Amino acid sequence: MESEFLKSKIQISKKLVKELLEKYEFVSLLGKQTTGKGIRLSNFNSSISDTGEKECGFVVKIFHQGIYSEYSFTDFDESTYGEIVNKIETKLNVSSSLLSKHMNLTVLEDEPLVENFERKDSGKSYSNEEVMAELDKLVKKAMAYDPRMVQAMGFYNSYVVNSFYISKNRELTQSYAFTNVYLVTVAREGQVIKNNFTITGNVKAEDCFRQVNEKCENSCKLTIELLKAAPIEPGVYDIITDPGVTGLIAHEAFGHGVEMDMFVKKRAKSRLYIEKPVASPLVSMHDGAAAAVSNASFFFDDDGVLAHDTLIIDKGILKGGISDVIAANELGVKPTGNSRRESSQRKAYTRMTNTFFEAGSDKLEDMIKSIKHGYMLFGSNNGMEDPKNWNIQCTAEYGREIVDGKFTDKIVSPVVMSGYVPDLLMSISMVSDGLEITGSGHCGKGHKEWVPVSDGGPCLKARCKLS
Amino acid sequence: MFESEVQIKLIMERLINLLKENKQVNDYKVIINNKESYQLFFVQDKLETNRLTDSTSYAVTVYVDVEGKRGSGNFDYATYLTDEEVEKLIEEAVFNAKLALNQFYELPVPTDDVPVALKSNISELGLAETAEAVAKAIFSVPMDDVCYSAATEIFIYHNKTRVVNSVGLDTSDEKYYGEVELVPTYETEEKEVEIYHMVRFMEFDADAIASEVKEVLDLAKARFFAEVVPAGLNVPVIIDGYEVENVIRDYFVSDLNYASEYTKTNLFTVGQDVQENGTGDKLTVKAGPYVKGACNSRGIDVDGIVLKEVSLIENGVIKSQCGNNQFGYYMKKKPTGVLPVIMVEPGKTSFDEMKKAPYLRCVRFSAIQIDRFNGLVGGEVRLGFYFDGEKEIPVTGFTITGNMHEIKGNIVLSKEMTTYSGYYGPKYISLPNVKII
Numbered sequence: 001m002e003s004e005f006l007k008s009k010i011q012i013s014k015k016l017v018k019e020l021l022e023k024y025e026f027v028s029l030l031g032k033q034t035t036g037k038g039i040r041l042s043n044f045n046s047s048i049s050d051t052g053e054k055e056c057g058f059v060v061k062i063f064h065q066g067i068y069s070e071y072s073f074t075d076f077d078e079s080t081y082g083e084i085v086n087k088i089e090t091k092l093n094v095s096s097s098l099l100s101k102h103m104n105l106t107v108l109e110d111e112p113l114v115e116n117f118e119r120k121d122s123g124k125s126y127s128n129e130e131v132m133a134e135l136d137k138l139v140k141k142a143m144a145y146d147p148r149m150v151q152a153m154g155f156y157n158s159y160v161v162n163s164f165y166i167s168k169n170r171e172l173t174q175s176y177a178f179t180n181v182y183l184v185t186v187a188r189e190g191q192v193i194k195n196n197f198t199i200t201g202n203v204k205a206e207d208c209f210r211q212v213n214e215k216c217e218n219s220c221k222l223t224i225e226l227l228k229a230a231p232i233e234p235g236v237y238d239i240i241t242d243p244g245v246t247g248l249i250a251h252e253a254f255g256h257g258v259e260m261d262m263f264v265k266k267r268a269k270s271r272l273y274i275e276k277p278v279a280s281p282l283v284s285m286h287d288g289a290a291a292a293v294s295n296a297s298f299f300f301d302d303d304g305v306l307a308h309d310t311l312i313i314d315k316g317i318l319k320g321g322i323s324d325v326i327a328a329n330e331l332g333v334k335p336t337g338n339s340r341r342e343s344s345q346r347k348a349y350t351r352m353t354n355t356f357f358e359a360g361s362d363k364l365e366d367m368i369k370s371i372k373h374g375y376m377l378f379g380s381n382n383g384m385e386d387p388k389n390w391n392i393q394c395t396a397e398y399g400r401e402i403v404d405g406k407f408t409d410k411i412v413s414p415v416v417m418s419g420y421v422p423d424l425l426m427s428i429s430m431v432s433d434g435l436e437i438t439g440s441g442h443c444g445k446g447h448k449e450w451v452p453v454s455d456g457g458p459c460l461k462a463r464c465k466l467s
Numbered sequence: 468m469f470e471s472e473v474q475i476k477l478i479m480e481r482l483i484n485l486l487k488e489n490k491q492v493n494d495y496k497v498i499i500n501n502k503e504s505y506q507l508f509f510v511q512d513k514l515e516t517n518r519l520t521d522s523t524s525y526a527v528t529v530y531v532d533v534e535g536k537r538g539s540g541n542f543d544y545a546t547y548l549t550d551e552e553v554e555k556l557i558e559e560a561v562f563n564a565k566l567a568l569n570q571f572y573e574l575p576v577p578t579d580d581v582p583v584a585l586k587s588n589i590s591e592l593g594l595a596e597t598a599e600a601v602a603k604a605i606f607s608v609p610m611d612d613v614c615y616s617a618a619t620e621i622f623i624y625h626n627k628t629r630v631v632n633s634v635g636l637d638t639s640d641e642k643y644y645g646e647v648e649l650v651p652t653y654e655t656e657e658k659e660v661e662i663y664h665m666v667r668f669m670e671f672d673a674d675a676i677a678s679e680v681k682e683v684l685d686l687a688k689a690r691f692f693a694e695v696v697p698a699g700l701n702v703p704v705i706i707d708g709y710e711v712e713n714v715i716r717d718y719f720v721s722d723l724n725y726a727s728e729y730t731k732t733n734l735f736t737v738g739q740d741v742q743e744n745g746t747g748d749k750l751t752v753k754a755g756p757y758v759k760g761a762c763n764s765r766g767i768d769v770d771g772i773v774l775k776e777v778s779l780i781e782n783g784v785i786k787s788q789c790g791n792n793q794f795g796y797y798m799k800k801k802p803t804g805v806l807p808v809i810m811v812e813p814g815k816t817s818f819d820e821m822k823k824a825p826y827l828r829c830v831r832f833s834a835i836q837i838d839r840f841n842g843l844v845g846g847e848v849r850l851g852f853y854f855d856g857e858k859e860i861p862v863t864g865f866t867i868t869g870n871m872h873e874i875k876g877n878i879v880l881s882k883e884m885t886t887y888s889g890y891y892g893p894k895y896i897s898l899p900n901v902k903i904i
Contacts, residue, residue: 005547044730045570048563049541056543057522072520075547091519091595098507098599102514132566150731186732191872193732193840231843234868234904265510265618267650267661326515345520347508384833386849388617388652388661391864393833393847416836418847418866446648446663467845467868467904 001116001173003033003162005056010164010173012081016060017166019085026063026107028167030302032056032344036159039128041135043143043152048128051159053452057344060088061303066102067094068326072345108303108325112169117299119176121158123204131156134209138216142185145220148227150193151186154212158205165304174299180440181208183216185223194226194413196397197379201295201439201454222398229398229413234467238374238402239417240367240459243436245377245396247455250285251355251443252383253392253421254278255455258287258312258321259338259350259445264330268387270318278318279425284358285313287322289337292354294439294454302348303339310336324350342449349445357457360431367430367461368402375399375466376407377415380441380455390421399466419465430461475499475523479631482525482544485553486633491561493537494530494574494633497544498769499523501627505594509619512606519595529557530574531564537571538564572796577635580773582766583757587669589643594623597671601647604673608680614688616680617650617661630771638773640766644669649680651687660690662831662850667762667888686830690850693863696827696903700853703879704867704901705821705828710835712809712890714844717837718871720752720809723779725790725798734839735785742783745876747899749783751812752892754803763807763889772804779809783876811892814880821881821897828852828859828895829867842872844898869901 001007013029020027036051060071069092076084126134135154142152158179165172183198198219200211241249254270262268270278279285289298289307300306303325310322323331324339327350340351368376379397386392398413417424437456444450479497486495506518525544530537540560544553589597598621605619622645629639647666652659664683666676706714719741727733735741742749756774757764767773770792778786788800795802831850836843845868853862881895 039567041567042730046567047539047569048567050543054543067514068516070516070518072518072522074522074524075545077547087519092517094507094514094517095599098514098602101512103510105515128563128566186730188731191734193734195840231841231868231870234866234902265650266652266654266659267617269659330510345502345504345522347506347516347518382834382836384847386833388659389849391833391847391849393866395836414836414838414841414843416845416847416866416868420864447665448648465866465904467866467902 001162001164002160002175006031006033006162006164012077013164013166016081016084017168020060020062020088021168023089024062024064026110028061028165028304030059030163030165030344032163034159034161037128037156039131039135039156041132041139041154043139046132051157053157053159055343059344062088062092063105063107065094065099066105068105070347103330105326105329108329110167110169114171117174119203121177121179121204123206126205138183138212141216142183142220145217146187146224148187148189148224149185149220150188153184155182161298165300167304170304172300172304176298177203178295178439179203179205179208180295181212183212183219185220187223187227189227192227194223194229196223196226199438199440203293225411226398226413229411232375232399232412232415232466236463236465238371238461239464239466240371240374240376240461242376242378242459243456244380244438245394246357246457246460247355247438248380248383248394249424250357250457251352251453251455252385252394253424254285254313255287255352255355256385257387257390259352260321260323260331261327261350262387263321264327269390270321270387273318274320276318277316278422279313279316280428281316282360282431283313283316283425283428284311285356286311286358287352287355289353292356292437292454294354294437295452296353296439296454301337301339302341305335305337305339308337322350322352324348340451342451346449349449351445351451352443352453354437355453355455356435356437357431357460359433359435359458362430362432364432364459367432367459368407369405370430370461371402371405374402375412375415376402381414391418392421392424393418416467417464418467424462424464427463428460432459434458478525478546482527482553485550486529486557489554489557489561491531492529492557493532496528496574496630496632496770498526499629502624503594504622504624505598507598507602507621509602511615511617512610527560529560529564531561532571533565533568535571536568538566538568540564570797572793574632574634575636575770575772575792575802577637578773580775582638582640582773585640585642585669585757585764585766587643588671589623589645592671594625597645598623600671600673601645601676604676605647605680608677608684610684613655614653614684617652620648622646628767630767630769632771636771638767638771642669642764644762645671647676649683651683653687653691658691660687662687662690669760669762669764686850689861690863693850693861696853696862696865700827700903702825702827704898704903705826706896706898707828707830707894709887710832711893711896712887713835713837714896715752715811715892716809716889718839718844719750720754720779722839723785723788725788725794725800728788729794729797737785737787740784741780742876747877748814748880750780751782752780753778753810754789754806755808755810756806758808758810758886758891760886761808761889761891765807768804770804772802774804774806777803777806808889808891811880813882813884814893815882816879817882818895821879821895822854825856826854826897827903842870844869844871866904867901868904869898874898874900
């Protein structure tokens with residue numbers, strides 16, 4: 001573990017866990033610190049600040065009165081140790097009226113494990129000066145592309161997550177790095193304004209800069225092209241999704257519905273469909289921090305469970321879900337390493353990590369040729385889950401029209417996909433070879449609790465309502 | 468830890484002395500955030516988890532001037548740091564500030580303005596006690612195996628913010644507020660539906676919470692019995708619910724920002740009639756720090772500016788813009804600070820009058836999409852009510868899409884008013900020429 005601050009807290013954390021175990025059947029302590037730089041440069045201004053992922057804090061979890069209780073705080077040492085213990089012992093007790101109804105929870109499993117994990121950026125190390133120079137080059141290139149370009153912004157966000165987890169039988173530490181580099185371009189023609197994003201994410205910062213530079217010209221070209229984009233004529237169309245939109249479908253349409261804390265709350269329709277067909281036999285889907293290397297890839301989760309690669313859909317059949325420790329405890333299943341917190345100030349929920357469809361065997365050109373009239377959709381914008389009712393809303397940045405198996409010049413933007421999830425997944429008739437996972441997004445649960453996630457997959461051919 | 472005033476005073480003295488010792492620092496700002504919360508998590512009506520949090524943070528920004536330009540660098544101060552470690556952080560921040568130089572701007576100076584008091588009865592009740600009282604209010608509403616909240620999360624917060632800068636500004640605000648996330652559900656053996664609801668409040672009122680819970684349980688029941696909208700429906704769409712705030716804020720108000728004008732991405736300019744040639748209600752919009760019940764209310768912004776009310780739109784004509792200290796300085800306009808609440812004047816039409824002709828009233832979107840560049844307004848609607856001229860029926864599973872650029876002059880605002888997190892204004896907005904698919 002790289003963090004000297006967290007290293008200095010391990011001994012006092014062990015002492016705290018040991019002392020609390022004399023009173024409580026289960027005690028764990030998570031310490032987490034994320035540090036790094038967020039550097040932004042545009043043709044108007046620039047800034048260097050801390051990474052947007054920045055956080056530092058501790059969470060003590062105890063089992064008592066038949067429920068789990070947590071105390072989150074930002075720092076402690078010998079001078080405040082007694083106060084921390086006192087708060088845990090006095091302020092976390094709940095009244096008998098609240099306890100008159102509580103979940104049937106049991107003591108969490110605590111299999112012995114002592115291990116240290118590390119994933120470093122093994123590439124070129126960039127000083128802030130060098131990052132500014134790279135972003136400046138990128139922004140100047142974008143602004144020079146066309147006089148209609150009014151704004152170009154380069155973002156660099158590089159961070160290292162350090163955490164430790166201590167319980168009676170486990171002592172884990174981890175340290176992992178990730179970098180994102182973005183280019184945002186804005187073009188204006190009269191009262192028409194359009195923007196476009198190019199996002200890269202990698203453990204190695206130098207790969208991010210290489211990729212974003214490679215994509216810069218196409219990104220600028222698209223921004224200008226979008227000035228002429230029309231709204232789509234609403235209707236039901238044959239579609240092909242690019243890997244970004246495929247990932248959005250995996251994440252929003254189905255991923256949220258297999259978060260098993262939603263099973264406990266009876267909020268996910270998919271709990272009734274285990275071992276039943278939910279998608280075309282061409283479809284297999286995964287989630288797991290160990291399933292890919294991205295911004296959502298860690299070694300153990302925020303409750304000390306090792307990362308998994310969970311097969312969710314196998315050839316169209318729903319095999320199971322993903323879970324945090326409390327949901328798994330309530331359901332009597334093994335947790336899958338998906339306990340994640342927005343920060344140490346927030347509760348851990350079952351959250352997705354890297355969510356993606358497996359590659360198929362079709363060629364993209366054959367998929368395009370097979371469409372009489374439809375659209376290929378590009379660029380994940382946003383989406384909203386509805387795990388109980390399986391409605392879907394996913395927005396793609398833009399679509400290109402296909403007529404008689406060929407692209408026309410028509411471009412539409414933005415494009416909102418909506419409909420019923422099983423209808424969409426069952427309609428998948430072709431799946432391309434190759435697979436792309438983009439590690440740059442953030443996901444909320446409902447309308448809060450934002451965590452880094454990635455998603456992706458191959459190109460899919462399906463049928464869907466577009467507006 | 469939630470540090471005391473005495474502890475904070477000592478920490479600030481030490482930090483400011485260290486900042487003053489570095490001669491390359493031209494200006495500085497320190498934001499002290501004290502936050503504490505108490506949280507309860509229920510699955511159906513059974514308690515699963517409770518949480519207690521507290522934190523204090525010191526966010527330091529240093530400003531360095533080089534050849535008429537100004538750069539800034541930041542770091543987090545922590546009490547465990549030695550003087551040498553803080554000095555090193557200041558040096559790093561100075562170095563970063565010199566790398567990211569921008570057009571010069573001054574920091575806000577002290578004024579006689581007093582931040583609005585953000586009153587709340589939670590301060591007397593206590594956080595844990597309020598959370599328990601909220602739980603009691605929620606579960607006092609009759610629920611059964613058919614109609615219930617699948618999950619209920621209660622968060623009661625106490626936040627104190629103080630901003631100190633090197634030109635003598637020292638302002639603060641303090642607020643208590645609550646958030647409750649509910650998932651009203653209606654189910655039988657054949658079918659289950661849910662909707663999502665967030666209750667946000669600054670004043671704890673058991674009756675108001677119970678009443679809101681009952682109302683949203685009824686919405687879940689309505690979704691259960693909702694039908695598919697008739698094909699080819701072409702009627703005015705009424706937005707009903709907290710998405711009303713998003714329509715006004717995301718399309719109109721977000722354009723009226725100094726930063727939008729500075730970066731040439733604004734569509735509207737001061738003096739422009741943004742609703743010309745329309746026959747709908749003319750918008751009158753103010754932005755400000757506080758509205759009773761709106762829990763986004765703030766007394767100051769991140770630069771410590773004491774927030775005051777500003778008139779943005781009067782009868783459809785843009786009167787002024789708003790924005791933070793840096794972009795206000797650049798645009799040579801008075802920095803208003805980042806204003807958290809918008810206030811919209813009522814329209815001329817009552818909800819009853821809106822309901823005299825057929826309409827489609829949308830009460831729950833999955834997430835409304837508003838893109839001020841494209842003009843897009845729309846999204847998938849999870850619950851609506853369709854009135855065919857004789858009866859109103861719940862409907863679901865449809866999408867609406869319209870273009871605000873084209874319809875902004877013809878929107879109709881209700882006489883009835885409501886308050887959401889950052890909004891006080893018409894409860895309903897009727898949008899013409901919106902496609903229903």
